[in-house]
Amino acid sequence: MNICIYGASSDLIDKKYISAGEELGRLMASRGHKLVYGAGGKGMMGAVSRGIKECGGFVLGVVPEFFTNEEILNLECDEIIRTETMRERKQVMEDSSDAFIVTPGGIGTFEEFFEILTLKQLGRHNKPIMIFNIDGFYDTMLKMLEENIEKKFLREECRSLYPSFNNAVEMLDAIENYTPIDLTFMKKQIYGEEK
Numbered sequence: 001m002n003i004c005i006y007g008a009s010s011d012l013i014d015k016k017y018i019s020a021g022e023e024l025g026r027l028m029a030s031r032g033h034k035l036v037y038g039a040g041g042k043g044m045m046g047a048v049s050r051g052i053k054e055c056g057g058f059v060l061g062v063v064p065e066f067f068t069n070e071e072i073l074n075l076e077c078d079e080i081i082r083t084e085t086m087r088e089r090k091q092v093m094e095d096s097s098d099a100f101i102v103t104p105g106g107i108g109t110f111e112e113f114f115e116i117l118t119l120k121q122l123g124r125h126n127k128p129i130m131i132f133n134i135d136g137f138y139d140t141m142l143k144m145l146e147e148n149i150e151k152k153f154l155r156e157e158c159r160s161l162y163p164s165f166n167n168a169v170e171m172l173d174a175i176e177n178y179t180p181i182d183l184t185f186m187k188k189q190i191y192g193e194e195k
Contacts, residue, residue: 004101006103016134029052064086
């Protein structure tokens with residue numbers, strides 16, 4: 001299975017996140033999964049990639065042409081796809097992946113998560129989206145989403161679209177055993193009829 005990882009590109013983050021990312025990569029490779037990601041060599045991106053490579057796994061990196069600083073890239077990817085824009089980069093990552101894991105990250109990671117979640121809500125894909133909530137990193141965001149549900153900005157059913165895990169093994173189990181969700185409730189609300 002091709003699993004897309006979203007996550008931080010900074011090495012300034014606490015080492016507990018880096019260690020968890022490397023372990024996630026090792027687990028993915030040991031279970032036969034391939035990595036699709038933004039080709040970063042640092043932060044969570046670099047950590048997961050290192051873990052995958054340690055165990056002989058495959059890494060596909062997708063990077064825009066304007067990222068010219070090779071010091072931030074992982075040039076040891078098995079395959080690198082270069083795109084013209086960030087939008088194209090995200091599209092290639094989405095199209096190349098069977099599942100998505102959101103690891104701790106900053107504004108770029110939030111943007112990637114909310115876009116892939118929006119696309120699922122709109123019925124444009126039905127792939128698993130998992131939040132890797134290392135040490136409660138995403139507790140505040142999850143609380144915000146719960147508040148959105150309480151205030152009727154999100155339907156309660158949306159909660160099932162982004163399960164959260166603090167255990168990588170359980171998260172990968174959930175991906176491997178994923179059953180596509182019935183998105184009829186969303187399609188009917190958005191499009192006014194079943195599509």
